[in-house]
Amino acid sequence: MAEEAAVRAQAETVRRLKQDKADPDEIAKEVAKLLEMKAQLGGDEGKHKFVLKTPKGTRDYSPKQMAIRERVFNAIITCFKRHGAEVIDTPVFELKETLTGKYGEDSKLIYDLKDQGGELLSLRYDLTVPFARYLAMNKITNIKRYHIAKVYRRDNPAMTRGRYREFYQCDFDIAGQFDPMIPDAECLKIVHEILSDLQLGDFLIKVNDRRILDGMFAVCGVPDSKFRTICSSVDKLDKMPWEEVRSEMVGEKGLSPEAADHIGEYVQLHGGLDLIERLLQDPKLSQNKLAKEGLGDMKLLFEYLTLFGITGKISFDLSLARGLDYYTGVIFEAVLLQQENDHVEDPVSVGSVAGGGRYDGLVGMFDPKGRKVPCVGVSIGIERIFSILEQRVEASEEKIRTTETQVLVASAQKKLLEERLKLISELWDAGIKAEVLYKKNPKLLNQLQYCEDTGIPLVAIVGEQELKDGVIKLRVVATREEVNVRRESLVEEIRMRTTQP
């Protein structure tokens, strides 16, 4: 039958893609096609016709990936705590209306839940809007908090580049009415600390201010009503050349060519304090109230960053716009400049790994009386960082332990299961991390092999003679050294031999 041949051909396609470790999305597509063909053929019993996969744009984390993930989280949480942050958590979904009108054009990417009777719900799109909702709901006007959780966007992800539909955000925000630019400077310091700690290679933090952008648009002749949409176009400059952005402005968005060209001159500019000083003297910008305010604060920010000693990696960049609607002041974005190619053959191409800014109006959108709580915050884009570190670990063949087990309780002879269980129970109760093979009579070789495979450093071997003598044989896996330890000293001995220096 021709259909059966087609199914076999399709099965071969799938097999080949899997062998070639092709893009998981592509594999999934072909598998789906295969299953559909099979279903039409009607030959299958139909019991297992479903696709065995995670939803599009999501992934499981294996123990090894979790070990890398925990390392990254530890570095980030340590930094957030170093800066005195508290931690909060919010539900994975919000009332749909809580998210409405906060994300501009991106709202179409929000996951809605099915209306099953009751409230209309959506999965959170970021951690910032739930944070603002939390502040307004609890009438909090003053907090420094971090929040690490998954967010959801129905994007078309490029998972090989560390982009997913379900991904972690690590957010640190400072809410409250304070003297200008001190919290803003701390956010940049935090980005600098985290990216330095993680040793991801060289990076640059681009900084701009929405007020400078808006002032710039005004003096270039952009009508007020077009500020946000032109801002969205500028935001694309990190992915598109100026010529394309310009034609979007003029063609799609109806901006005059003169205004576009004028913007084109400004957005080429980047630098440090010198550029800020120059723009403060700019005959047009200096006449614009918003731009002047923004430039004044930018100057102050750079003074604080100088005190923190981090201006070397900061660039005031007029082309930085950021996508989200809710920013009102300073905005920033950190990009990796290059991969450390020594260990990586096929470097992951990554863009921004952190971003953030000031959003002074968002909490007010939730407060029944519109009371404002000024906020500034940063979000670390953890998935891309994972991708880089994962690939680095793969390439380096570094062996990553996925458990912390200190000792395997083993036996050399048969019929000692009861003795093994008695001993391991003593060890657990003393707080020792211990495992035992779930077999009545395991071979010693298999027990030692298990230690080799999983990196367990010690083996406590129970034997007839040792039981009579009141001792346990302790073997060091790496050196094969064996010592008899009195049973009552065993816990102490294991602790001593497995404490990190």
Added chain:
Amino acid sequence: MAEEAAVRAQAETVRRLKQDKADPDEIAKEVAKLLEMKAQLGGDEGKHKFVLKTPKGTRDYSPKQMAIRERVFNAIITCFKRHGAEVIDTPVFELKETLTGKYGEDSKLIYDLKDQGGELLSLRYDLTVPFARYLAMNKITNIKRYHIAKVYRRDNPAMTRGRYREFYQCDFDIAGQFDPMIPDAECLKIVHEILSDLQLGDFLIKVNDRRILDGMFAVCGVPDSKFRTICSSVDKLDKMPWEEVRSEMVGEKGLSPEAADHIGEYVQLHGGLDLIERLLQDPKLSQNKLAKEGLGDMKLLFEYLTLFGITGKISFDLSLARGLDYYTGVIFEAVLLQQENDHVEDPVSVGSVAGGGRYDGLVGMFDPKGRKVPCVGVSIGIERIFSILEQRVEASEEKIRTTETQVLVASAQKKLLEERLKLISELWDAGIKAEVLYKKNPKLLNQLQYCEDTGIPLVAIVGEQELKDGVIKLRVVATREEVNVRRESLVEEIRMRTTQP
């Protein structure tokens, strides 16, 4: 107007409920009604007409609640790691068909996502089914893993009793073909360790086996086709008296009164090894193959539990049935026997705080060739434990720190912001957890008060004279002791004074 009076009356109702700290669900309902009435009246500007709340059955965690939550998680994770578990993570949603047919009557509680084009998705209902999907998908036949994550059930929650629609599960499972009852015994040991560690008061772990239940149903004259539904009825015995369960069996489920009465005799039984021995001699049960197998394994289990020294808190209980369809062998459930009433005036009423069992068929449901991977696991019901600990903390007036800040960088005089920022930057770079008030010229009193409020133990005070002398004044908040420390020794001094003993 009558409508306006009605709105005022409804507003008064809401005010009173809030004052009386009524059930949050009830308040939400009345608030919703109030808003609807207002909307119909059309008087409001409509800008903030939405309800400022989290979705029904969910909650935010404040920093204080997070501190308690992290404590509980730490105890649990420490235990899981002590037993050599790896950790995995899976997406918050699965393909809808992955969850289909796994939960029996409870399937109606699954949250579906809206069909926005593409795959049909549902939020995970537990961590067990995603685990089984993970094993089948990755062809893993052997793993010991834990997974701590939120799961979702469209239940009617009683939040005051720690029941939510979004809640954490802490799961530990052992998958693989092993000698009987060794992993099963370890799961019970883990429950025992965790409940002991958390000091929640006295507890009891009830144990039974699905094979014993099925054998019991068979010898009592329950038709095969009614095993699962009669099992569901038995499962209600912890909430309903026998008489009600009996009438459900006979009335709704069409069981003969004789069979029901026969079951009624068995489900009263609970005990230890003695009961197992007695039932092994039971003229009817001992003739049933399933029951005999189950009782034999139960005996073995109790022998291992004796070696672990935990039989004192284990009860073999024939009334334990467990709701879920997928169990195939040992099942268990831990309940708190009473509250420690010394510290708690109004004890939270809690039921089961942990449960689990053996499910040897679930992975096979996902494997294209139906290959089985035997599994046994335990799930810790963390939300109820939170509720108890939260209430205990409230009652004891224990002060919980929500940050780990070691030192506040302060100044006694004006115009020292720059010096404060320079110093705190040095401290951060040395790994000291430090904060500074975001004000140009904060009052010393306010800075000291901030330390009192947040529990920061040390203040590093920058002053004109000290700067000249190359020293920093270090103040111990608790004792008000002040010492001048040379700037280059400050980090060491702070470390020394804030290291936990």
